[in-house]
Amino acid sequence: MVEAFAVASGKGGTGKTSNTLSLGMALSEEYDVTVVDADTGMANLLFHVRLTDVETTLHNLLIDECGAKVENTVYERFGMRVVLCGTSLSAFERADPDRLQDVVAELASETDVLLLDSPAALGSKSVVLPVILADRVVVVLQPTIPSLSDGLKVQEYARSCGTETAGVLFNKVHEDENVVAIADKSERYFGGPTLAAVPDDDAARAA
Numbered sequence: 491m492v493e494a495f496a497v498a499s500g501k502g503g504t505g506k507t508s509n510t511l512s513l514g515m516a517l518s519e520e521y522d523v524t525v526v527d528a529d530t531g532m533a534n535l536l537f538h539v540r541l542t543d544v545e546t547t548l549h550n551l552l553i554d555e556c557g558a559k560v561e562n563t564v565y566e567r568f569g570m571r572v573v574l575c576g577t578s579l580s581a582f583e584r585a586d587p588d589r590l591q592d593v594v595a596e597l598a599s600e601t602d603v604l605l606l607d608s609p610a611a612l613g614s615k616s617v618v619l620p621v622i623l624a625d626r627v628v629v630v631l632q633p634t635i636p637s638l639s640d641g642l643k644v645q646e647y648a649r650s651c652g653t654e655t656a657g658v659l660f661n662k663v664h665e666d667e668n669v670v671a672i673a674d675k676s677e678r679y680f681g682g683p684t685l686a687a688v689p690d691d692d693a694a695r696a697a
């Protein structure tokens with residue numbers, strides 16, 4: 491049975507997109523994985539996978555007049571299927587977020603794991619939609635009080651729409667941060683386990 495995860499965080503730049511890909515690559519060793527750039531306003535998965543000139547993107551599916559088909563937006567990359575989103579502001583303005591649910595449902599019918607790279611923050615309906623549509627949320631955090639506070643807000647919002655927490659992923663961890671102790675405490679407040687603690691690393695930044 492398919493399971494859909496939203497990879498989300500409070501603030502921007504925590505590492506949602508980078509870790510959506512890392513999670514996807516790890517899971518693809520066992521499962522059929524589809525990754526979707528559901529950050530339709532600030533899409534950048536296309537840069538991370540270095541597919542910047544694809545013909546059909548999620549925007550085309552969200553704009554009725556484009557008449558695009560889901561199957562034409564799916565590209566193979568790093569052992570996964572990826573659905574990218576364009577960076578055009580006018581396409582974002584024309585896109586109808588209400589169409590995302592059907593796109594997600596169609597993709598879900600053909601995969602084991604669906605990872606929705608989500609926008610930061612809790613803003614408009616379109617921003618929170620991936621969290622609403624997912625079965626569970628992976629919260630990406632840094633091991634700091636502001637980031638934990640943001641993450642708890644994301645979890646609270648997700649729960650209010652019936653989306654439970656799959657786990658917490660600490661990213662950009664610095665050597666002087668005692669992530670083990672922080673994770674130990676954070677597990678009391680977050681619904682899922684600590685999935686990983688990824689160091690702040692030049693190699694990750696360059697990837």
Ligand SMILES: Nc1ncnc2c1ncn2[C@@H]1O[C@H](COP(=O)(O)OP(=O)(O)OP(=O)(O)O)[C@@H](O)[C@H]1O
Nearest residue numbers: 502503504505506507508610662689690691694695
């Ligand atoms: N573990 C890490 N160590 C160092 N740099 C990292 C790490 N993870 C991500 N980065 C860098 O941080 C920046 C933001 O990462 P990413 O785009 O994955 O964040 P994001 O949460 O998706 O951002 P946004 O909220 O804008 O969508 C990128 O330049 C990325 O290369």
Ligand SMILES: [Mg+2]
Nearest residue numbers: 506507529534
């Ligand atoms: Mg991102």
